[in-house]
Amino acid sequence: MTGLNDIAALSRLGFGAYFTQQVTADEADLLVRRISSVHRDRLEAIDNTGPVAIELPPNSNTADFAVGDWVLAAPYTGLLVRRLDRQTVLQRRTEGAFGQQLAAANVDTLFIVTSCNADFNPARLERYLIMANEAGTRPVIVLTKADTVDDATPFADEAKALQRDLPVVIVNARSPDAIDPLMPWCGPGQTVALVGSSGVGKSTLVNTLAGHSEETAQKTGAIREHDAKGRHTTTARSLHAIASGGWVIDTPGIRTLYVSDITDGIDTLFAEITELAPHCKFRDCSHSHEKGCAVQAAIKEGTLDAERLERWRQLQAENRDRTPVYTGPKGNKTLRKKKY
Secondary structure, X not given: OOEOOOHHHHHHHOOOHHHHOOXXXXXXXXXXXXXXXXXXXXXXXXXXXXEEOOEOOOOOOHHHOOOOOEEEEOOOOOEXXXXXXXXXXXXXXXXXXXXXXXXXXXXXXXXXXEEOOOOOOHHHHHHHHHHHHHHOOEEEEEEEOHHHOOXXXXXXXXXXXXXXXXXXXXXXXXXXXXXXXXXHHOOOOOEEEEEOXXXXXXXXXXXXXXXXXXXXXXXXXXXOOOOOOEOXXXXXXXXXXXXXXXXXXXXXXXXXXXXXXXXXXXXXHOHHHHHHHHXXXXXXXXXXXXXXXXXXXXXXHOOOOHHHHHHHHHHHHHHHHHOOOEEOHHHOEEOOOOOO
8 A cells, every 4th residue: 555655656656746745634644546547437546566446435427537647545445535636637628528538647748659651640740739738748759650661751850840849759669679769758757648540559659668468468450551540449548557667648549639728739839929929010910911910020031931820820710619618707708727
């Protein structure tokens, strides 16, 4: 049983000062556990000893929890007392849904996985980057199946241009050496999550990182040759230990990623536009036709790509149209702030 007095053990699980300071004095005797998988009717968790039971209180909703969450549980019974506030949370809005769907929590680095084939889609990668930026998680582009092309450099160059100072790593997910270039983000106590469309090699990469045997490995699947699309082989999110001491969360493939209520994520992705905007003559400049527009001036000077501005405009419009508006006091429209 792992309690707050075992700081070294908690640190290996990824438990740091951010979470320690949330625990009150009268909770010092409670057990600390991390959610390793979420099912419709139950939660699974781990502590320093391995898998442990979590007993849910009556009327609990497992949809309120995410893989990677930290919870406090009662000694002996394992009854869940409460969830600690999240340091980061990956979530997305699905078509027709009222709220956000939780993907993973307390993730330090998001590996955005795509392959060097027809799956490589800069517009889709931008949406994943927005998701990571909004969550406060460090994004890294991981290019898989580099062995299927003569030269993966053009893919890497195009990916690097999507966001300022964006790390891009080229790997062969099936090779035991695939973990080497990813080690800077997989150290002891570090948590990474993998996202990407089906068939890009996420499950294969998880198996390589976690050192799974054939009996415990995540299922992997083939892709269609004509469009490089794959089937969903991962159907649930789960937390796995990495041999280097870190933790990895695998996620199901995402076919459609909507942009909604993530203004900060867009601003980070298009930092060059965000930084130019305050220099425009008009505060509400649309960056299209106004005199004194610093963004249009940068395009004319050749320091800003016109296609970047167009993609920024499209994502801003989608975010505006898809962000729910709630009615507040006296009919005033207010946006609901997300809670971690």
